[in-house]
Amino acid sequence: MFAAALDDAAARVQARFDAVFADLPDSPIARGMRYALQGGKGLRGFLVLESARLHGLPPERADHAAAAIEALHAYSLVHDDLPCMDDDALRRGRPTVHVKWDEGSAVLVGDALQTLAFDLLARPGCAPDPAVRADLVLSLARAAGITGMVLGQAQDIAAETAATPLTLDQVIALQRNKTGALIGWSAEAGARLTGADPAPMSAYAGALGLAFQIADDILDVTGDTATAGKQLHKDAEAGKATFVGLLGLDGARARAKSLVAEAEAALAPFGPDAEQLRHAARFVISRDH
Amino acid sequence: MFAAALDDAAARVQARFDAVFADLPDSPIARGMRYALQGGKGLRGFLVLESARLHGLPPERADHAAAAIEALHAYSLVHDDLPCMDDDALRRGRPTVHVKWDEGSAVLVGDALQTLAFDLLARPGCAPDPAVRADLVLSLARAAGITGMVLGQAQDIAAETAATPLTLDQVIALQRNKTGALIGWSAEAGARLTGADPAPMSAYAGALGLAFQIADDILDVTGDTATAGKQLHKDAEAGKATFVGLLGLDGARARAKSLVAEAEAALAPFGPDAEQLRHAARFVISRDH
Numbered sequence: 001m002f003a004a005a006l007d008d009a010a011a012r013v014q015a016r017f018d019a020v021f022a023d024l025p026d027s028p029i030a031r032g033m034r035y036a037l038q039g040g041k042g043l044r045g046f047l048v049l050e051s052a053r054l055h056g057l058p059p060e061r062a063d064h065a066a067a068a069i070e071a072l073h074a075y076s077l078v079h080d081d082l083p084c085m086d087d088d089a090l091r092r093g094r095p096t097v098h099v100k101w102d103e104g105s106a107v108l109v110g111d112a113l114q115t116l117a118f119d120l121l122a123r124p125g126c127a128p129d130p131a132v133r134a135d136l137v138l139s140l141a142r143a144a145g146i147t148g149m150v151l152g153q154a155q156d157i158a159a160e161t162a163a164t165p166l167t168l169d170q171v172i173a174l175q176r177n178k179t180g181a182l183i184g185w186s187a188e189a190g191a192r193l194t195g196a197d198p199a200p201m202s203a204y205a206g207a208l209g210l211a212f213q214i215a216d217d218i219l220d221v222t223g224d225t226a227t228a229g230k231q232l233h234k235d236a237e238a239g240k241a242t243f244v245g246l247l248g249l250d251g252a253r254a255r256a257k258s259l260v261a262e263a264e265a266a267l268a269p270f271g272p273d274a275e276q277l278r279h280a281a282r283f284v285i286s287r288d289h
Numbered sequence: 290m291f292a293a294a295l296d297d298a299a300a301r302v303q304a305r306f307d308a309v310f311a312d313l314p315d316s317p318i319a320r321g322m323r324y325a326l327q328g329g330k331g332l333r334g335f336l337v338l339e340s341a342r343l344h345g346l347p348p349e350r351a352d353h354a355a356a357a358i359e360a361l362h363a364y365s366l367v368h369d370d371l372p373c374m375d376d377d378a379l380r381r382g383r384p385t386v387h388v389k390w391d392e393g394s395a396v397l398v399g400d401a402l403q404t405l406a407f408d409l410l411a412r413p414g415c416a417p418d419p420a421v422r423a424d425l426v427l428s429l430a431r432a433a434g435i436t437g438m439v440l441g442q443a444q445d446i447a448a449e450t451a452a453t454p455l456t457l458d459q460v461i462a463l464q465r466n467k468t469g470a471l472i473g474w475s476a477e478a479g480a481r482l483t484g485a486d487p488a489p490m491s492a493y494a495g496a497l498g499l500a501f502q503i504a505d506d507i508l509d510v511t512g513d514t515a516t517a518g519k520q521l522h523k524d525a526e527a528g529k530a531t532f533v534g535l536l537g538l539d540g541a542r543a544r545a546k547s548l549v550a551e552a553e554a555a556l557a558p559f560g561p562d563a564e565q566l567r568h569a570a571r572f573v574i575s576r577d578h
Contacts, residue, residue: 024435024436025435025436025440027435027440027443027444027447028443028447029435029439029440029443030435033435075400079396079397079400082393082396084391084392084393084396085393085396102373103373104371104373104374104446105443105446107368107371107373107374107396108368108439108442108443108446110400111364111368111399111400111403111434111439112434112435112439114400114403114404115403115430115433115434115435115439116430116434116435118407118426118430119427119430119431119434121426122423122424122426122427122430123427129419130418130419130420130422130423130424131419133419133423133426134411134419134422134423134426135411135419137407137408137410137411137422137423137426138408138411138412141404141405141407141408141411142408144404145400145401145404145405145408146313146314146316146318146319146322146401146404146405147313147314150318150397150400150401150404151314151316151318153397154316154317154318154394154397155316157393157394157397158316158317
């Protein structure tokens with residue numbers, strides 16, 4: 001049932017992209033953008049739509065924001081996969097953009113996907129109130145840029161050449177930026193779209209984001225490349241400090257489980273309406289891809 | 290006197306960046322961003338401030354928008370210079386970001402500079418009216434992304450491997466996207482900031498942008514690398530269709546001159562107030578860097 005809700009959300013986001021790209025001139029870069037937007041789980045877009053529903057908004061009032069976060073996320077994956085970054089040939093079970101096209105095209109595809117994210121948030125169709133649109137742009141920029149995701153990526157790169165391995169607290173801080181910031185934005189989007197206080201969703205999103213990353217680290221050790229659709233077992237080989245490395249496999253699993261309980265508890269004020277978001281929290285640690 | 294006005298504008302934009310970066314955590318990526326923002330002519334930021342003045346706005350009401358377009362432009366240069374793109378080692382008389390740091394850092398520096406551009410436009414300090422901020426974000430996204438600058442870059446890459454060289458009309462169309470769109474946005478920013486119709490500035494900006502690119506092509510042939518601060522003579526070697534190649538050196542000079550006259554004529558409704566923008570038009574074809 002949760003899987004169906006996730007699929008429904010992904011289909012709605014893809015329909016938004018269908019409409020967006022129908023208005024765009026065809027070009028290899030536009031085709032690369034579409035390619036990079038396909039095949040993901042769509043968790044971030046789902047969180048936006050579900051958070052909007054929790055705040056009383058129908059999905060058609062949140063699909064621009066859902067598409068925006070998926071475009072932003074897709075840009076980060078295309079650039080992360082580049083040879084000068086993580087050098088990955090496989091993503092979502094298919095060749096990465098620089099493998100299917102070339103590196104220069106992958107740089108441009110990622111660049112244009114980031115631009116598209118802000119484009120979507122600034123369109124009148126995103127929210128009737130321009131103050132809401134400006135707030136969505138500003139908060140996404142803070143989550144994505146040098147105060148958020150990019151800072152986390154920079155911390156990750158710096159850690160690879162650091163003299164001493166990262167401590168658990170440092171890995172947590174890094175991941176809060178690298179993956180937590182976008183997941184947080186997604187979960188808070190419904191509040192921003194309705195002008196409500198986003199803080200109540202922050203505790204949920206913080207625990208969810210960390211659980212998601214711990215699950216990723218566990219998957220990197222225990223997962224199957226074919227099922228995951230991306231190259232695994234890379235972190236240990238690269239000597240990266242991971243939650244599994246720091247806590248052990250059992251310790252990481254226990255931590256992820258307690259974070260999911262924490263995320264579920266944070267949703268208590270929303271009552272049974274938040275059931276899908278509770279499912280989402282359990283999903284992130286049970287997934288095999 | 291025009292040179293002094295250009296320097297004043299650049300200093301104002303740098304002061305805005307000083308304030309922005311004082312609030313940011315220090316990191317190699319943040320240092321790379323600062324580095325990439327320094328040493329340019331600041332023409333686009335100048336156009337924003339001057340266009341704002343023409344619409345009755347003091348510079349402190351336009352410096353966020355001026356800094357935003359310089360951040361967006363700097364991102365495009367950092368990524369353009371990458372080995373997988375134009376592979377340039379020299380920019381603004383200094384090593385390019387991937388030479389001074391590394392390729393992965395240059396990707397992240399460019400990414401974060403693009404994010405910063407939208408961040409600046411969405412801040413309340415950019416414009417008190419959120420509808421103006423949302424309009425600035427949307428119009429910059431259209432100018433920068435797959436409908437503007439990135440489309441031009443993609444057309445440029447496609448032309449390199451095309452069976453037949455581009456015609457003059459095709460080169461004009463390409464450059465209107467690749468460099469014209471951001472110059473157009475800059476010149477129209479004052480109108481957008483005041484809620485005025487940006488159309489009257491469009492004719493000026495269109496002619497200016499094309500004159501700028503023709504001057505760039507002339508500089509690539511006749512210029513001195515040390516003065517230009519970047520590698521020259523690359524287009525002819527790469528077999529790219531340029532205005533000089535299509536029109537000859539004298540023909541290109543004549544076309545640039547007539548475009549400047551066109552740009553100046555478009556400013557007629559603004560009277561003597563637009564004198565600095567007329568200077569700017571003459572400057573773009575007389576510059577040696």
